Amino acid sequence: MLDIKLLQNDFDNVREKLKKKKVDETLLEEIKSISLELKEKKKILEDLQAEQNAKSKLFGVYAKEGKNLEELKSELSQNKEKVALLNTQVKEIEEKLSIIASTIPNIPDESVPEGADEEDNIEIKRVLTPPTFSFAPKEHWDLDVDWLDFERGVKLAKSRFTALRGTGAKLSRALINYMLDFNAKRGYQEVCVPYIANRDTLTGTGQLPKFENDLFKLDGEDLFLIPTAEVPVTNLFRDEILDVSMLPIKMTCYSECFRKEAGSAGRDTRGMIRQHQFSKVELVSITKPEESDLVFDDMVACASDLLTSLGLAHRLVMLCGGDLGFSAAKTVDLEVWFPGQNRYREISSVSNTHDFQARRAMIRYKDEKKNRLVHTLNGSSLAVGRTLIAIMENYQNEDGSITIPSVLERYM
RNA sequence: CGGGAGAUGGCUGAGUGGUCGAAAGCGGCGGUCUUGAAAACCGUUGAUGGGCAACUAUCCGGGGGUUCGAAUCCCUCUCUCCCGGCCA
Numbered sequence: 001m002l003d004i005k006l007l008q009n010d011f012d013n014v015r016e017k018l019k020k021k022k023v024d025e026t027l028l029e030e031i032k033s034i035s036l037e038l039k040e041k042k043k044i045l046e047d048l049q050a051e052q053n054a055k056s057k058l059f060g061v062y063a064k065e066g067k068n069l070e071e072l073k074s075e076l077s078q079n080k081e082k083v084a085l086l087n088t089q090v091k092e093i094e095e096k097l098s099i100i101a102s103t104i105p106n107i108p109d110e111s112v113p114e115g116a117d118e119e120d121n122i123e124i125k126r127v128l129t130p131p132t133f134s135f136a137p138k139e140h141w142d143l144d145v146d147w148l149d150f151e152r153g154v155k156l157a158k159s160r161f162t163a164l165r166g167t168g169a170k171l172s173r174a175l176i177n178y179m180l181d182f183n184a185k186r187g188y189q190e191v192c193v194p195y196i197a198n199r200d201t202l203t204g205t206g207q208l209p210k211f212e213n214d215l216f217k218l219d220g221e222d223l224f225l226i227p228t229a230e231v232p233v234t235n236l237f238r239d240e241i242l243d244v245s246m247l248p249i250k251m252t253c254y255s256e257c258f259r260k261e262a263g264s265a266g267r268d269t270r271g272m273i274r275q276h277q278f279s280k281v282e283l284v285s286i287t288k289p290e291e292s293d294l295v296f297d298d299m300v301a302c303a304s305d306l307l308t309s310l311g312l313a314h315r316l317v318m319l320c321g322g323d324l325g326f327s328a329a330k331t332v333d334l335e336v337w338f339p340g341q342n343r344y345r346e347i348s349s350v351s352n353t354h355d356f357q358a359r360r361a362m363i364r365y366k367d368e369k370k371n372r373l374v375h376t377l378n379g380s381s382l383a384v385g386r387t388l389i390a391i392m393e394n395y396q397n398e399d400g401s402i403t404i405p406s407v408l409e410r411y412m
Numbered sequence: 413c414g415g416g417a418g419a420u421g422g423c424u425g426a427g428u429g430g431u432c433g434a435a436a437g438c439g440g441c442g443g444u445c446u447u448g449a450a451a452a453c454c455g456u457u458g459a460u461g462g463g464c465a466a467c468u469a470u471c472c473g474g475g476g477g478u479u480c481g482a483a484u485c486c487c488u489c490u491c492u493c494c495c496g497g498c499c500a
Contacts, residue, residue, distance in 0.1 A: 042462075046469045053469090055482050060430035069480080074481040241459090371460090 001359040002104045004035050004097070020108045020321025022116075031100055040094045045086045052079050069332060078086040102203075103210050106356040108321050109330040115320025121333070122320070127304060128313035130337040135398045139340030140389040141271040144400040147171070147392070148272060159269075160261065160276045162385075169405065172388055176254050179281040179306060179381045183252035186302050188283055191253045193232035196223050204361030206327035206353075216258045216276075225258035229282035229379040235361055237286060240364040242374065248295055250285040252381060254282060272343065272385050279384035285377040286363065289355065292375035296352045299379045300332050303348045306382055310405050311391055313337040315344055329354040334380075336390045347386045350379030377405035 007014050007028065049374065055076055062069055093231050113122050141150065147168025153161040164172050180190055199222050202208040207227060216225040226232055233253045242249075257280050266272035269287070283302060285295045300316065307314045319331040328351035335344035355373040362372045395403040406412060 039462080042469085046462075049469060052480090060443095061479055063430080073480050080480075339448060 001356065002031070002101050002107070003355070003359065004031070004101060007032055008035055012109065018104070020112060020114060021105050021324060022322060023104060026099060027104065030362075031106065031316060033098065034097045034100070038097060041086065041093065043091055044377070045083065048083050048086065050078065052076065052083055055079070056258070078165070080328065086261055099109050099209070101295070105324075105326045106206075106329050106353060108324055109352070109354070111318075112324065112330055113318065113320045117320075118320040118323050120320040120321055122318045124316040124318055124332065126313070127308055128311070130313040131339065131394055133339065133398075137339035137393060137396055139271065139338075140392045142322045142340070143392055143396060143402070145392075145402060148389075150271075159351050160274065162275060164207040164388075168388065169407070170412060171391070172384055174408050175382075175387055176279060176281060176301050178408055178411050180252060180254060182306055182309070183281070183283060183302060183381055186298075188250045188252035191233055191251050193229065193230075193255065194254060195256055195258075197226050197231055197235070201231060201238070204235045204238050205231045205357050205361060207231060210326065213262050214260050216260060226255065227259045228257050228280065228378075229253040229255035230284055233282060233284040234286075234357060234363075234376050234378060237363045238361040240363060241371055242363070244288070244365050244367055247365055247374070248285055248291055250295070251284045253282050253284065253367050254384075272389050274292075275385060276316070278386075281381040281384060283350070283377075283379045283381050287375050287377065288365065288367075289372070289375050290315070292352055292354065292377060296330065296332075296350065296377055299350045299377060300334075303334050303350060303379060303381055307334065307336060307347070310391065312387075313392055314347070325351065326354045326358050327351070327356050328401070329356065329405070334382075336386070338390060338392045338393050339396075345386070347390065348380035348382050350377070352377045 002014075011028070011032055015025055018028065055072060059069065059072055059076065060071060081384055105151040113120065115121065145167070146165055149163040149165050153163040156163065196218065200278060202215070202224055215227060218224065231253075233251055236251075237249070243321055257278050259276060261274060261276060272278075283299050285292075285299060287295045304314065304316065314334055314336045317333045317335060319328075319333060324331055333346050334348035334350070335336060336347040337343075337346050341369070353376050355375055357376045358373040359378075363374050363376065365374050391405060392402055395405065397403060
């Protein structure tokens, strides 16, 4: 959620920063004027309420003294109506304001480059060199192993669902276990959470109200399948005031993720790149504001080192303003090399949302005497499915076999 | 899913219509005593928003209603606990 106070007090600055995200400026103007109107109306309402409270107390006193109450009673009744009217007005304005404000994306960090889309993202560095092959490397769906069962996955549900069998299934589980252990060694506590979340939870992390179409909703219930573990894990501490000694909280979580992929018809229809359900090991951190940049770097390093340990060539990319997600103030994507496609593709995405999610989810900590909003960060440790097929493509041999990376051997 | 009980401040727990934002105890903080600590004793201590401040509004699970006035009465939703059914 946008900081309305900041918008009121420093409008030009906020507008300028949000230009990077192509936000409709008239919406910002509207938010500002509505919020000022709200403030005015609230002041009037409060004064009326104060009057009402004082007179109500008098009523009790008069009653004891046996005084005539009729006049006071009618005064109170009249005032009551005024209060009620103003109160509904205030509530309406508040609702209007929160609806508009909740659709405004986060303010990009200073360090985020200008740009419209993916083309303007900036490569930070490359790690490891892509492998060379003495033969033409295949894409994962062409590899002659029975690890991925696309047809039967579709039979069970619909397109964009895949079943794993045999070594494929086992490798997926090995990856999950390996990643969780890897993260735990770096100080991320493992958590396990529900894959179904309610509306408040999805609103806290910013998926709702704007992106309901991307979510699978349970029929007849106000519940949704989670699109990422970020949602439940970040919301673990929703509506809480944390003790400063608890921070930073660093967590890692394996979950299945469910996405409708509504806007991506025709993209990545082959193979396991883009699925309605996929496994992911996630990193989530909750920090003091002054620590969040450090923790962000730690999370990026954690994901990058994980790829390195698996021997997978990858690069780090800083997203530009136009490509940044709704809740993110800053995002670094990790892209792994796919020999079959001859290109890098996203396998992890680490974001710092600053206090954007914290304000929505009301996650705060006590600092001295004051309550302050935390910063929340999230990132894929790695998307398991994409890691699986990256291993398949990068470790394929001319005879059609696939070598298992040595770090995974003890997990197989 | 059926039957019963309940939801109050950091915790335990009183409070059934009028200075109740809420007794008491615990905990926390400050102090006395002590070489230091414990114990004892004294004092203090809810949250959020607005305001430089005085102050003020809101909050007793959520929402709605009755009333001049609701923690207290009514409706509704959610959640928790106990009994039964079902079940990994």
